[in-house]
Amino acid sequence: MTVLPNGRPSTPPASPVSDVDVVVVGAGISGLAVADGLIRAGRSVRVFEAGPSLGGRIRSVEVPGGHADLGPTWFWPGEQRVARLVDEFGLPVHDQWTTGDALVAADGEVRRIDRPVMPPSYRFTNGAISLVDGLAGRLPSGTVTVDCPVTRVERATAHLTVHTSGGVWTAGAVIIAVPPSLAMDSGMIDPDHLEPSVAEAASSIPVWMGGVTKAVAIYPEPFWRQLGLSGTAFGPGQPFGEVHDMSGPNGTPAVLFGFAQAPLADPAEAFVGQLTALFGPKAAEPAQVLAVDWGRQPFTAPTRLGHTNRYDLYGSPHLTTPSWAGRLHWTSTETATTAPGHIEGALAAAERTLGALLAG
Numbered sequence: 403m404t405v406l407p408n409g410r411p412s413t414p415p416a417s418p419v420s421d422v423d424v425v426v427v428g429a430g431i432s433g434l435a436v437a438d439g440l441i442r443a444g445r446s447v448r449v450f451e452a453g454p455s456l457g458g459r460i461r462s463v464e465v466p467g468g469h470a471d472l473g474p475t476w477f478w479p480g481e482q483r484v485a486r487l488v489d490e491f492g493l494p495v496h497d498q499w500t501t502g503d504a505l506v507a508a509d510g511e512v513r514r515i516d517r518p519v520m521p522p523s524y525r526f527t528n529g530a531i532s533l534v535d536g537l538a539g540r541l542p543s544g545t546v547t548v549d550c551p552v553t554r555v556e557r558a559t560a561h562l563t564v565h566t567s568g569g570v571w572t573a574g575a576v577i578i579a580v581p582p583s584l585a586m587d588s589g590m591i592d593p594d595h596l597e598p599s600v601a602e603a604a605s606s607i608p609v610w611m612g613g614v615t616k617a618v619a620i621y622p623e624p625f626w627r628q629l630g631l632s633g634t635a636f637g638p639g640q641p642f643g644e645v646h647d648m649s650g651p652n653g654t655p656a657v658l659f660g661f662a663q664a665p666l667a668d669p670a671e672a673f674v675g676q677l678t679a680l681f682g683p684k685a686a687e688p689a690q691v692l693a694v695d696w697g698r699q700p701f702t703a704p705t706r707l708g709h710t711n712r713y714d715l716y717g718s719p720h721l722t723t724p725s726w727a728g729r730l731h732w733t734s735t736e737t738a739t740t741a742p743g744h745i746e747g748a749l750a751a752a753e754r755t756l757g758a759l760l761a762g
């Protein structure tokens with residue numbers, strides 16, 4: 403039996419065949435949200451998660467004085483679904499720090515920009531994972547099985563058959579709460595059993611931030627603020643094209659993070675080197691540096707990285723409409739018509755799928 407991070411045991415899959423109303427593939431925020439809605443509407447649901455923990459691209463770690471996000475950092479004004487969950491779970495949030503000048507490093511020079519360069523945004527004080535924990539904590543014990551990849555979903559006459567590493571299930575409907583191109587790349591669904599336009603869209607849609615490296619440097623204090631700097635920096639042509647302040651409320655913990663679009667041999671070293679060039683010698687002495695190359699994380703993006711830049715397929719009607727006579731639903735953030743790519747998009751996609759299933 404696998405114990406989930408929230409301490410609740412996860413029931414091993416029954417074998418060889420069981421029946422359930424809905425199987426959800428993936429326990430990222432979209433999968434957990436749709437499972438939560440279905441269970442509250444009285445449906446029987448099983449969620450199978452390939453990895454050892456919940457949250458997918460949402461990942462936070464505890465650091466001295468608070469939390470650091472290794473996946474998503476922000477949510478934005480107007481993202482009502484995130485705001486609603488924040489309220490429901492009573493999660494502490496704080497404003498993104500924007501006071502001070504931004505920096506632009508180009509042509510061998512570092513320039514200061516003394517006007518706001520980023521739209522206002524909010525941060526989850528206890529890490530974005532607090533949203534995942536809130537949803538997971540509401541699911542009945544045994545709903546989610548971790549370390550249990552779904553390997554195949556097949557269409558039968560009156561149900562779908564779901565093959566997992568731990569057994570075979572039949573379900574009235576299956577929710578692919580996994581980026582469609584990852585599901586297709588893994589061989590989970592036979593493209594010849596989909597409408598050609600659906601197979602094409604599902605295979606070609608990129609995974610949002612699926613190939614990005616995020617590096618996080620934790621400092622004893624937010625020294626850049628004392629220099630009149632916001633912590634935001636842009637470095638076209640540099641390993642980390644963007645850098646931002648990711649500190650907790652009142653600057654504790656004091657954190658800078660950056661995104662690199664291309665894989666790096668030693669992202670931590672590259673990040674600290676770049677920060678030192680931008681913010682001066684204090685940046686050379688972080689207490690801790692963490693880095694995640696999301697392109698190399700299992701169960702995140704197709705192995706054929708960079709094979710597609712078809713961002714026009716986000717919210718494609720081929721994927722917002724269920725396949726297989728309403729039994730197969732595409733539900734990752736990439737399928738959202740509102741805020742695709744964001745946590746808000748994942749919640750919007752879950753809401754759309756929930757509506758379709760409860761109407762059916």
Ligand SMILES: Cc1cc2nc3c(=O)[nH]c(=O)nc-3n(C[C@H](O)[C@H](O)[C@H](O)COP(=O)(O)OP(=O)(O)OC[C@H]3O[C@@H](n4cnc5c(N)ncnc54)[C@H](O)[C@@H]3O)c2cc1C
Pocket residue numbers: 427428429430431432433450451452453456457458459460472473474475476477550551552553579580581584588590610611612614615616696700701702733734735736743744745746747748
């Ligand atoms: C570095 C980074 C920074 C980001 N910054 C922001 C931000 O600031 N704000 C914002 O709103 N969004 C941001 N995002 C995007 C945000 O993380 C995503 O929109 C959201 O987490 C997607 O959730 P999801 O449920 O759609 O997909 P995922 O989180 O990808 O969940 C899919 C789940 O399916 C599982 N899975 C995969 N294959 C299988 C299988 N075969 N069987 C079973 N399970 C499987 C995976 O392990 C995963 O748990 C960022 C993402 C990254 C990586």
